[in-house]
Amino acid sequence: MISRRDFLQVSMAATAIVGASGFGNWCRLAAQQSLSQDQLVQFDTFGNVSLIHITDIHGQLNPIYFREPSVNIGVGDNRGAVPHITGADFRKAYGIADGSSSHYALTSGDFSALAQGYGRVGGLDNVATVIKAIRADRPEAILLDGGDTWHGSYTCLKTAGQDMVNVMNVLKPDAMTFHWEFTLGSDRVNEIVRNLPFAALGQNIFDAEWDEPSDLFPPYKMFERGGTKIAVIGQAFPYLPIANPGWMFSEYSFGIRDENMAAMVQEVRLAGAECVVVLSHNGFDVDKKMASLVPGIDVILSGHTHDALPEPGLINETIIVPSGSNGKFVSRVDLDIRNGRMMGYRTKLIPIFSDVIDSDKDVAALISEQRAPYATEMSEVIGQTDGLLYRRGNFNGTWDDLICDALLSERDAEIALSPGVRWGPSLIPGQDITREDIFGVTSMTYGQAYRSEMSGKLLHEILEDVADNIFNPNPYYQQGGDMVRTGGLGYSIDLTQSQGARISDLTLLKTGERIDPDKSYMVAGWASIMEGTEGPQIWDIVENHIRKLGTVRVLENNSIKVFGA
Amino acid sequence: MALNRREMIWISSGTVVWTALGSIPSFASKASDLINELTSGAKLGEGLIDLIAPEIAENGNAVPLDVSAEGAEQIMLFGEGNPEPIIATYNFGPLSPSRGVSTRVRLAQTQDVIALAKMGDSSWQIARTTVKVTIGGCGG
Numbered sequence: 001m002i003s004r005r006d007f008l009q010v011s012m013a014a015t016a017i018v019g020a021s022g023f024g025n026w027c028r029l030a031a032q033q034s035l036s037q038d039q040l041v042q043f044d045t046f047g048n049v050s051l052i053h054i055t056d057i058h059g060q061l062n063p064i065y066f067r068e069p070s071v072n073i074g075v076g077d078n079r080g081a082v083p084h085i086t087g088a089d090f091r092k093a094y095g096i097a098d099g100s101s102s103h104y105a106l107t108s109g110d111f112s113a114l115a116q117g118y119g120r121v122g123g124l125d126n127v128a129t130v131i132k133a134i135r136a137d138r139p140e141a142i143l144l145d146g147g148d149t150w151h152g153s154y155t156c157l158k159t160a161g162q163d164m165v166n167v168m169n170v171l172k173p174d175a176m177t178f179h180w181e182f183t184l185g186s187d188r189v190n191e192i193v194r195n196l197p198f199a200a201l202g203q204n205i206f207d208a209e210w211d212e213p214s215d216l217f218p219p220y221k222m223f224e225r226g227g228t229k230i231a232v233i234g235q236a237f238p239y240l241p242i243a244n245p246g247w248m249f250s251e252y253s254f255g256i257r258d259e260n261m262a263a264m265v266q267e268v269r270l271a272g273a274e275c276v277v278v279l280s281h282n283g284f285d286v287d288k289k290m291a292s293l294v295p296g297i298d299v300i301l302s303g304h305t306h307d308a309l310p311e312p313g314l315i316n317e318t319i320i321v322p323s324g325s326n327g328k329f330v331s332r333v334d335l336d337i338r339n340g341r342m343m344g345y346r347t348k349l350i351p352i353f354s355d356v357i358d359s360d361k362d363v364a365a366l367i368s369e370q371r372a373p374y375a376t377e378m379s380e381v382i383g384q385t386d387g388l389l390y391r392r393g394n395f396n397g398t399w400d401d402l403i404c405d406a407l408l409s410e411r412d413a414e415i416a417l418s419p420g421v422r423w424g425p426s427l428i429p430g431q432d433i434t435r436e437d438i439f440g441v442t443s444m445t446y447g448q449a450y451r452s453e454m455s456g457k458l459l460h461e462i463l464e465d466v467a468d469n470i471f472n473p474n475p476y477y478q479q480g481g482d483m484v485r486t487g488g489l490g491y492s493i494d495l496t497q498s499q500g501a502r503i504s505d506l507t508l509l510k511t512g513e514r515i516d517p518d519k520s521y522m523v524a525g526w527a528s529i530m531e532g533t534e535g536p537q538i539w540d541i542v543e544n545h546i547r548k549l550g551t552v553r554v555l556e557n558n559s560i561k562v563f564g565a
Numbered sequence: 566m567a568l569n570r571r572e573m574i575w576i577s578s579g580t581v582v583w584t585a586l587g588s589i590p591s592f593a594s595k596a597s598d599l600i601n602e603l604t605s606g607a608k609l610g611e612g613l614i615d616l617i618a619p620e621i622a623e624n625g626n627a628v629p630l631d632v633s634a635e636g637a638e639q640i641m642l643f644g645e646g647n648p649e650p651i652i653a654t655y656n657f658g659p660l661s662p663s664r665g666v667s668t669r670v671r672l673a674q675t676q677d678v679i680a681l682a683k684m685g686d687s688s689w690q691i692a693r694t695t696v697k698v699t700i701g702g703c704g705g
Contacts, residue, residue: 211629211667241623242699253629255619465700476620477697499675 035101037357041133046346047336048226049275050138052131055146055303056325056423058180059153059164061367063120063354064425064440066326068308069392070108073565075495076473078285083307083322094310105328105351106308112388115428119355122327124167125367126352128360130330131171138334140225144232145173146303146323147281150192151180152423154378154439155371160188163370165196170366175199175221179237179244179281179304183445186249190216201234201279203264208253219264222273228337231268233297235261235280235290237304239479243469245446247531256286256476258294265296274340277301284313284322285475291315298342299333304480306392306422310349319345326425328352378436383546385433387554390426391441394470394482395493395560399424399441402552403538404487406545407524411451411535414510415459416487417525420466422480429554433546435539442526442539449526449535457517460506463491468499489515490559497564509559596643596650600681603641604689609681614640614692615665616680625672625698633665634682634690640666646676674698 074084085093087109096102104114105121134141149168150161161184168176175198182189193200193216203219206212213219220233238256240249265276276297280287283305291300292315300320302313308324312333323331329349336344371378391397400418407416424441427433454462462484469479483493492505506515515521526538546552600609617631632640642652657664672678675697682690 208623239621242621246623253623255621255623259617462700468697469699472697477695479621 035353035356037129037133040350040353040356041130043134043137043332043334043348044346045137046334047344049228049230049335049337050134050141051277051299051301051331051333051335052134052141052143053146053279053301053321053323053331053333054127054143054327054329055281055301055323056148056306057124057145057152057164057327058148058325058423059151059156059443060122060327060425060440061124061153061155061163061167061370063123063126063352064326065115065120065428066122066328067111067388067390067392067426068106068108069394071393071395073394073471073495073562074285075471076475078288078475082309082313083284083305101351101353102310105353106310108392111390111426112428118353121354122352123354123359123367124171124327125359125361125364126354126357127327127330128171128363129357130350130352132360134332141332142175142223142225142230142232142277143171143173144277144279144301145176146279146301147176147178147236148180148303148325148423149176150184151444152440153443154436155374157439157443157445158374159370160184161192165192166370167363167366169197170363173198174223175201175232175234175279177201177234177236177279177281177303178205178217179240180444182240182249182252183244185445186251189249193217199232199234201232202236202254203233203260204238204254204257205234205236206253206255206257208251211253214252219260220268222268222271228274229272230275230277230337231271231273232277232279233261233264233268235278235282237281237480238286243479243481243529245529245531248445256282256290258290261290262294262296265294269296275299275335275337275342280304283475283478283480284320285478286480287320288313288315289475291318291320298337299335299345301331301333308349312345312347317342319347321347323349325423378434378439380435381432382435382438382543383433383550383552385427385429385431385552385554387429387552388426389433389552389554391424392422392482395562396485396557398554398557399426400485401487401555401557402546403442403526403542404485406542407449407526407538408487410541410545411449411524413451413488413522413524414508415454415489415521415523417462417523418485418487419527420470420482420484421527422482433552435543438539438542438546442542444527446528446533447526447538448528448533449524449538449541450528450533451522451524451535453520454523455517456506456515456519456521459489459515459521459523460503460517463503463506464499467493467502471495471502472499486559490561492561492563495562495564505561507559596645596679599643599650600679600691603681607689609689609691611691613684613690614680614682616678616692616694618678618694618696620695621697621699622672625674627669628672628696629667629669630678631665631667632680632692633663634680634684635664636685637664637682637690638685639683640664641681642668642670643679643681644670644672644676645679646674647672652678672696672698
């Protein structure tokens with residue numbers, strides 16, 4: 001006789017296959033060049049509960065290009081596991097045809113050529129159309145925003161997030177969690193959150209002084225849909241005061257706090273929740289570990305590390321759904337909840353191909369309204385690019401190479417440091433570079449570019465420290481993001497080593513000489529988390545540099561040697 | 566190359582933070598020597614102490630720790646990477662309503678925090694967790 005537990009396992013496995021074929025469909029159809037909106041949103045409605053997940057929009061109201069990484073190395077137990085496979089390996093793992101729309105949406109190879117064919121992705125007017133289509137099918141679907149929404153564009157910076165708030169409110173999310181929002185400063189975050197027409201969740205958002213749950217951000221919200229009680233627990237980015245300037249929101253404390261997560265899961269189950277959803281900004285590997293340690297979570301909607309996977313991860317009985325970034329994807333997750341248990345699921349990662357999906361007219365008008373006051377200054381053409389400008393990758397991206405070059409030449413420095421963030425749209429060869437494009441990869445509330453002398457020893461320690469935040473084999477000690485980008489400085493990194501022994505062969509590229517630990521070097525960088533950092537804004541530095549260049553020539557970067565990948 | 570006063574302050578404060586990091590904890594033997602001495606080399610059991618600490622400290626100068634052990638008469642906290650590893654000793658009497666405390670401690674660098682508990686039956690329990698102290702600054 002089949003036990004209850006076996007039954008759950010079997011039915012979950014069976015629906016996982018259904019989920020995969022749902023993905024395969026748009027893949028094949030795309031290969032036939034017959035992609036349509038109906039096919040993108042097509043879904044065989046399943047079970048009794050639907051979730052809609054969007055995350056890490058980073059202020060992108062309009063369609064953009066976004067190249068996924070070609071280098072995304074996993075360490076420890078995650079070595080070679082998704083999402084740490086890229087390019088052709090990724091396509092092979094999911095049966096994606098070369099040149100198909102899913103090749104373009106999910107992987108990096110031939111990006112410039114495919115971008116010409118498939119066009120831009122995202123745009124919240126197109127996202128609105130997809131959400132409407134899902135709601136037409138499942139009117140009570142729960143829309144959840146994973147955060148990093150009120151950050152990342154010219155208008156978002158100028159309006160302190162108001163443009164995104166205005167547009168997202170019209171999409172009517174049911175709940176949200178947070179990361180970069182807090183870099184608006186806690187006064188502004190508190191002001192927006194007090195007026196939000198939906199729940200602002202974070203079981204790990206605590207009052208820093210007393211280490212108690214904060215009043216403004218409840219840990220969870222209960223929903224009742226079609227007679228089923230669903231609890232959504234929020235999990236904000238755990239390392240906000242470490243990865244971002246803590247002085248901007250010093251009254252808040254975060255952390256993973258999985259013991260409190262476990263307590264919250266228990267609390268909502270006791271309160272009658274039949275389904276427990278975690279809206280998470282942990283990052284995929286941290287979510288996997290949390291799912292293995294905290295029992296009773298059915299679904300983790302995963303954000304922060306910007307991974308887009310066509311099938312959910314499965315840890316014990318928890319599915320983990322990562323839904324990409326920059327408005328490029330929306331996930332639909334249908335669940336069969338019976339007798340307080342998840343008996344099956346069906347998911348679809350819906351790529352927002354802007355040329356295929358009909359724009360929602362009302363939302364498009366609202367977006368134009370947000371942009372109108374800044375349209376002239378944003379659209380000014382600063383230069384052109386002859387190659388692909390992108391950011392994602394563990395060690396460098398061509399956008400960051402350009403930013404580092406700008407710092408070296410505009411700030412008369414020997415070495416440049418640029419933060420390893422994962423947001424920022426791509427530009428394809430031949431495109432104009434507008435002021436808006438520069439803000440797309442630089443805008444933040446602490447963009448001052450410092451210039452200071454650092455010893456060779458200190459530079460080495462910084463690289464070791466950041467490398468451990470990315471390549472520590474225990475995901476709970478990782479912060480997400482990528483390696484700090486370096487200009488004028490080459491190095492080797494051995495991923496099999498531990499902190500203090502990963503980085504070697506530091507070289508000053510200008511002279512080819514080894515970095516001397518006791519010598520001082522003039523370093524320019526930006527996005528310091530220190531209070532009181534002074535200097536010109538990074539976007540002005542990059543703009544001046546591009547203006548002088550006219551056309552940006554994108555060259556290969558061979559200054560970092562990676563071992564043990 | 567001239568630096569103004571403010572930039573100078575930033576650099577110097579930055580240097581202070583950074584130089585405190587990156588080195589490998591070198592006081593491990595001091596903590597284990599102390600523990601050996603206290604327990605007279607008795608067997609140290611595991612699993613009865615709940616020790617909760619952040620994986621990465623938000624502020625190394627005030628790291629929240631929460632420790633409890635049902636039935637403990639005494640709980641001691643050690644920071645393996647602090648110049649002086651002993652952090653605190655808590656004694657519980659028969660009327661203590663709970664055998665646990667929450668406190669904040671200063672951690673000089675990435676290190677293991679150790680809790681040692683003397684139980685009611687005079688047996689010993691130990692628990693440890695790594696707290697990372699990092700410069701951070703590059704989130705996604």
